[in-house]
Amino acid sequence: MNTRKAFINVCKLALSGATVAAIAFAFGVFDHTGEVATSDADILALNFGDRTSTEKFVAGLKELGHDAPQVYNLNGNQVFFSSAIQDGEPLEVMERYQREFYEQGLNPAIYTDINDDNADEMFKTSVSGGVVPLVVSPDNILLGGMESTGPTKTYDDLMKNFEKNKGKAPWKLFDAHRYIEINRDGEKTLVTSSWSDKGFDYAKMIPGAKITDTNTDVEVPSCPGCLRLTNFSDQGGKSTYRNNVFWGTADVAQQAKFYDQAMLARGWEPTESTQIMDKLNGLVEFEGQDGVMREYVRNGEHMQVLALPDPQGGTMTHTVVTD
Numbered sequence: 001m002n003t004r005k006a007f008i009n010v011c012k013l014a015l016s017g018a019t020v021a022a023i024a025f026a027f028g029v030f031d032h033t034g035e036v037a038t039s040d041a042d043i044l045a046l047n048f049g050d051r052t053s054t055e056k057f058v059a060g061l062k063e064l065g066h067d068a069p070q071v072y073n074l075n076g077n078q079v080f081f082s083s084a085i086q087d088g089e090p091l092e093v094m095e096r097y098q099r100e101f102y103e104q105g106l107n108p109a110i111y112t113d114i115n116d117d118n119a120d121e122m123f124k125t126s127v128s129g130g131v132v133p134l135v136v137s138p139d140n141i142l143l144g145g146m147e148s149t150g151p152t153k154t155y156d157d158l159m160k161n162f163e164k165n166k167g168k169a170p171w172k173l174f175d176a177h178r179y180i181e182i183n184r185d186g187e188k189t190l191v192t193s194s195w196s197d198k199g200f201d202y203a204k205m206i207p208g209a210k211i212t213d214t215n216t217d218v219e220v221p222s223c224p225g226c227l228r229l230t231n232f233s234d235q236g237g238k239s240t241y242r243n244n245v246f247w248g249t250a251d252v253a254q255q256a257k258f259y260d261q262a263m264l265a266r267g268w269e270p271t272e273s274t275q276i277m278d279k280l281n282g283l284v285e286f287e288g289q290d291g292v293m294r295e296y297v298r299n300g301e302h303m304q305v306l307a308l309p310d311p312q313g314g315t316m317t318h319t320v321v322t323d
Contacts, residue, residue, distance in 0.1 A: 053129030053147060054197045056106040057178050061193060064100055071235040075204040078235070083192045090141050090182045093189045094133065097143065097180065101131055128152035131178055139184040147176035147198060171202035205230075207247070220303070220319050221262050223248050223255050240301060240323040249314045252307040256292040259305045259319075268296035268303060 051059070058069070061082055069080040086093045094112060101107045107130045111122055114133055122132040126145040129152075135142040149172060150161030165173055178195035207229050217231055219242070226248035234241035248255065260270070273295055291308040306318045 051105075052198070053106055054176065054178075054195065056104040057101070057131065057195060060097070060100045060104045060106060063104075064097060064191075066191075066193065073231075073233045073235050075231055077196060077200050077204055079194060079196050079200075081192070081194050083190070085185070086189045086191055088189060090139060090184050090189050091136075093182050093191060094136070094141050094143065097131075097182075097191070106130055107132070124152070124155065124158070127158065127174070129176070131180065141182040143180040143182070145178055146174045149173055149175050169203070171206070174200075174202060176200050217242055217244055217319075217321075219266075220244055220321065222246055223250065223258050223317055225249060226317065240321060242319075242321040244319045246317040246319075247310065247314055248317065252290070252292045252309060252315050255307040255315055255317050256294055256305070259294055263294075263296045263303065263305075266298075268298040271295040271297055271302075 061084075064084060065086070066082040066084045069082045072079050072081065086096070088096070091112075095110070098107065098110045098112060102110045107125055109118075109121065109125075111118060111125075111132050113136060114122070126132045126134075127148050129145065129147045131143045131145045133141065134144045148158065148161060150164075151157035161173060176196050176198045177200060178193070180191060180193045183190050183192075207227055216228075217233070222228055222244075223246055226246040229245040229247055230243075232243040250258075264270075291306060293307075294305040296303045296305075301321060301323050304318075304320045306320075308316050308318075310316045
């Protein structure tokens with residue numbers, strides 16, 4: 001039982017800590033309507049053989065009216081996003097999605113709530129490619145699931161994979177994920193989805209991981225002594241979008257000074273708004289003054305740097321490049 005509890009705890013951490021949808025919202029992938037740019041992503045194999053759980057998931061989204069997926073690179077991992085506006089309240093919409101995933105063969109049952117009777121079956125479904133309710137309320141619902149790297153037909157399969165890992169690298173237990181957020185939006189319901197196919201390397205999500213192919217942005221330097229947390233870039237759209245998040249011990253003024261010097265040396269020029277903010281700083285008090293924002297422009301591209309004090313200590317620095 002102790003081993004089983006430990007395994008369940010690892011799964012809960014993975015489910016809560018790998019919510020790529022939250023990253024998408026923070027980085028502005030979705031606009032206020034939940035729409036994302038159309039891409040040429042083609043991840044649905046149209047054949048009559050056995051389909052993967054990802055193919056079943058995407059087929060379900062298509063039947064439910066989702067737009068074409070947008071493709072992004074997250075720390076060297078390929079991730080997909082799609083959205084739809086649905087009629088009905090969130091609870092009704094959740095049942096509609098659960099029924100579709102059941103009909104697609106992704107889930108073995110239709111799950112519309114979380115209770116003691118279905119907890120074990122839902123847990124097994126959530127770590128073997130299915131999508132189950134994680135958080136349920138009248139206005140906001142989160143569905144999610146992962147795909148285990150080993151066999152998942154029985155609990156013994158799951159336990160053997162976990163025990164073989166011996167807790168040395170629990171992120172190696174999973175290599176795909178899928179999430180759906182269902183939120184009330186006035187009289188409509190906004191549904192946003194994010195997922196990966198098999199091969200998603202959770203080790204690349206560990207801050208400072210010494211792993212090759214983590215999608216390093218060669219155009220944007222890391223601040224001195226900083227640890228890069230994430231790199232997020234558009235792969236399928238026609239527009240440029242690259243976002244980096246760094247953490248460092250220097251204060252916000254030092255970070256801003258570094259990027260002023262580094263970007264000028266790379267041919268970027270501060271925008272007029274940045275120059276105005278420099279003149280106002282220290283003369284006028286305004287909300288958010290504890291942070292520093294800089295904007296630069298070069299050859300039609302724009303770069304924004306935002307340095308903010310981290311409540312836990314140090315400074316969080318965000319850089320965004322768009323055209």
